[in-house]
Amino acid sequence: MLKPAEPLVRLEGAGIERAGRWLVRGVDLTVRPREIVTLIGPNGSGKSTTAKMALGLIRPDAGTATRKPGLTVGYVPQTLALDWTVPLTVERFMTLTARPSEHEIEAALEATGSAGLRRAQLQTLSGGEFQRVMLARALARKPDLLVLDEPVQGVDFTGEIALYELIARIRDDWHCGILLISHDLHVVMAATDRVICLNGHVCCEGTPVAVAASEEYRRLFGPRADEALAVYKHHHDHTHLPDGRVRHADGTITDHCHPDDGHHHDAGEDRGAEHGEGGHAR
Numbered sequence: 344m345l346k347p348a349e350p351l352v353r354l355e356g357a358g359i360e361r362a363g364r365w366l367v368r369g370v371d372l373t374v375r376p377r378e379i380v381t382l383i384g385p386n387g388s389g390k391s392t393t394a395k396m397a398l399g400l401i402r403p404d405a406g407t408a409t410r411k412p413g414l415t416v417g418y419v420p421q422t423l424a425l426d427w428t429v430p431l432t433v434e435r436f437m438t439l440t441a442r443p444s445e446h447e448i449e450a451a452l453e454a455t456g457s458a459g460l461r462r463a464q465l466q467t468l469s470g471g472e473f474q475r476v477m478l479a480r481a482l483a484r485k486p487d488l489l490v491l492d493e494p495v496q497g498v499d500f501t502g503e504i505a506l507y508e509l510i511a512r513i514r515d516d517w518h519c520g521i522l523l524i525s526h527d528l529h530v531v532m533a534a535t536d537r538v539i540c541l542n543g544h545v546c547c548e549g550t551p552v553a554v555a556a557s558e559e560y561r562r563l564f565g566p567r568a569d570e571a572l573a574v575y576k577h578h579h580d581h582t583h584l585p586d587g588r589v590r591h592a593d594g595t596i597t598d599h600c601h602p603d604d605g606h607h608h609d610a611g612e613d614r615g616a617e618h619g620e621g622g623h624a625r
């Protein structure tokens with residue numbers, strides 16, 4: 344039996360209370376190395392609050408939040424308090440709150456396809472470019488855990504797919520665990536190992552297929568639930584094992600998955616494929 348990797352972060356029965364109201368309650372969550380865990384749920388369901396507990400930015404009023412000792416976290420928040428009237432290059436932006444080396448800045452920009460933007464002014468970037476730069480800034484810290492709160496804001500549908508593919512590639516190449524927040528169902532279902540559906544508490548959780556099939560999820564999202572599942576089935580082609588290794592559609596197991604390793608086949612071949620536990624798609 345394979346031993347699962349030690350969690351990077353674990354919430355157990357965690358909850359936050361403000362002014363006599365529980366914003367979220369009873370949340371159990373773990374993110375392990377090389378795992379993508381996605382929090383979905385309607386507006387105000389407690390996704391950002393849960394992520395902040397996982398990050399250690401707020402302390403749970405009930406339950407516990409534990410992080411692996413020495414954990415390095417990269418965080419892309421939903422909103423950023425920036426003075427947009429002050430000129431700021433991408434390079435400078437990346438060094439505002441941390442001191443990454445030249446090499447780390449270069450590697451992070453390269454990995455997010457933003458190398459050409461290094462000297463660009465932040466104010467001139469498109470929505471998609473800005474999200475990639477935000478990702479690069481978080482990556483430059485060489486995080487064990489990346490927490491991405493709505494990373495596809497301001498990005499069109501094609502850009503959204505590309506961004507989720509990039510996130511999966513970052514997990515594979517940088518070996519980090521990723522906690523993703525989204526209320527955007529269709530693409531995110533295809534880009535995650537495990538989904539946790541929140542609505543003030545954990546409504547349902549599991550593989551994308553298990554969640555999409557659950558009553559609670561269908562009640563919450565209605566007909567859009569089927570759309571999300573269709574996209575998921577379309578793209579699936581490999582499964583992440585509990586120890587971080589990857590079982591491919593052809594049955595072989597490797598330490599990681601990468602588009603060039605010869606195991607991946609065209610998404611078109613995946614139509615109607617069945618899914619194992621912990622499956623995810625790229």
Ligand SMILES: Nc1ncnc2c1ncn2[C@@H]1O[C@H](COP(=O)(O)OP(=O)(O)OP(=O)(O)O)[C@@H](O)[C@H]1O
Pocket residue numbers: 361362366384385386387388389390391392393421526
């Ligand atoms: N510091 C606070 N004090 C009181 N209420 C708060 C506080 N922070 C958040 N809330 C409330 O808690 C609830 C959950 O907020 P949260 O930002 O976690 O939701 P979310 O699922 O991330 O929403 P969205 O999809 O809109 O980003 C909301 O009703 C919000 O107004």
